[in-house]
Amino acid sequence: xxxxxxxxxxxxxxxxxxxxxxxxxxxxxxxxxxxxxxxxxxxxxxxxxxxxxxxxxxxxxxxxxxxxxxxxxxxxxxxxxxxxxxxxxxxxxxxxxxxxxxxxxxxxxxxxxxxxxxxxxxxxxxxxxxxxxxxxxxxxxxxxxxxxxxxxxxxxxxxxxxxxxxxxxxxxxxxxxxxxxxxxxxxxxxxxxxxxxxxxxxxxxxxxxxxxxxxxxxxxxxxxxxxxxxxxxxxxxxxxxxxxxxxxxxxxxxxxxxxxxxxxxxxxx
Numbered sequence: 458x459x460x461x462x463x464x465x466x467x468x469x470x471x472x473x474x475x476x477x478x479x480x481x482x483x484x485x486x487x488x489x490x491x492x493x494x495x496x497x498x499x500x501x502x503x504x505x506x507x508x509x510x511x512x513x514x515x516x517x518x519x520x521x522x523x524x525x526x527x528x529x530x531x532x533x534x535x536x537x538x539x540x541x542x543x544x545x546x547x548x549x550x551x552x553x554x555x556x557x558x559x560x561x562x563x564x565x566x567x568x569x570x571x572x573x574x575x576x577x578x579x580x581x582x583x584x585x586x587x588x589x590x591x592x593x594x595x596x597x598x599x600x601x602x603x604x605x606x607x608x609x610x611x612x613x614x615x616x617x618x619x620x621x622x623x624x625x626x627x628x629x630x631x632x633x634x635x636x637x638x639x640x641x642x643x644x645x646x647x648x649x650x651x652x653x654x655x656x657x658x659x660x661x662x663x664x665x666x667x668x669x670x671x672x673x674x675x676x677x678x679x680x681x682x683x684x685x686x687x688x689x690x691x692x693x694x695x696x697x698x699x700x701x702x703x704x705x706x707x708x709x710x711x712x713x714x715x716x717x718x719x720x721x722x723x724x725x726x
Contacts, residue, residue, distance in 0.1 A: 475526070478529050481591060487506075488687045492601055517598075529583075535576060538576065544569055544572050572644070573641060585628060585693040588689075590604075602695055620701055642677055
């Protein structure tokens with residue numbers, strides 16, 4: 458794996474994070490709202506995307522929309538360094554090509570998923586801290602378990618002092634389905650869409666072709682990734698008891714079942 462592929466893959470996503478992090482803050486709050494409560498039985502401080510942006514800005518200040526930015530940058534750099542470099546190397550070494558030389562969509566999906574899984578595992582501590590910082594809010598609009606972290610470095614020290622290395626990787630296995638589905642769907646669909654747009658004479662201009670392909674691939678990824686993303690957010694944000702066990706969920710499957718039973722399938726999306 459070339460070092461340049463690793464570094465460039467990570468840097469490519471870092472810049473965008475400054476603009477997408479406010480969306481992540483709002484998404485995290487909405488995913489935690491009404492945790493394990495029947496629909497209609499709880500107060501909803503966040504009633505929609507636009508209203509949620511305004512609510513966060515009013516109660517937490519404009520900088521509240523950039524909570525968790527530091528760990529978000531680390532997370533994006535690490536996960537994309539691995540997933541893009543692994544996919545690129547697989548492509549260059551023809552590990553996803555058919556005998557006739559064509560790129561196999563299924564193999565592309567597999568290598569995209571592998572890259573996402575590896576990147577997600579190594580970046581897991583930063584995803585956890587990002588989630589916990591983004592969930593912290595003023596009392597009037599607080600949802601989910603409220604951690605008391607002051608900064609990324611403070612969170613790292615606190616989590617490590619209480620649980621060691623294992624504590625930093627708590628919930629990492631729950632993020633693997635999210636990474637496999639999201640990364641596989643996005644990367645493989647992007648390449649396939651580019652080819653189809655060219656093949657059917659729909660979009661030939663290179664920049665526009667890439668833009669349209671990215672838009673389609675990103676949309677498909679968002680739909681596919683939402684249920685496992687909700688589960689990851691809940692697991693990473695939950696508080697721990699004196700023995701270091703989750704207050705609400707034992708693991709990925711337990712979380713899925715409890716959400717389904719108390720909130721219904723709608724809340725998975």
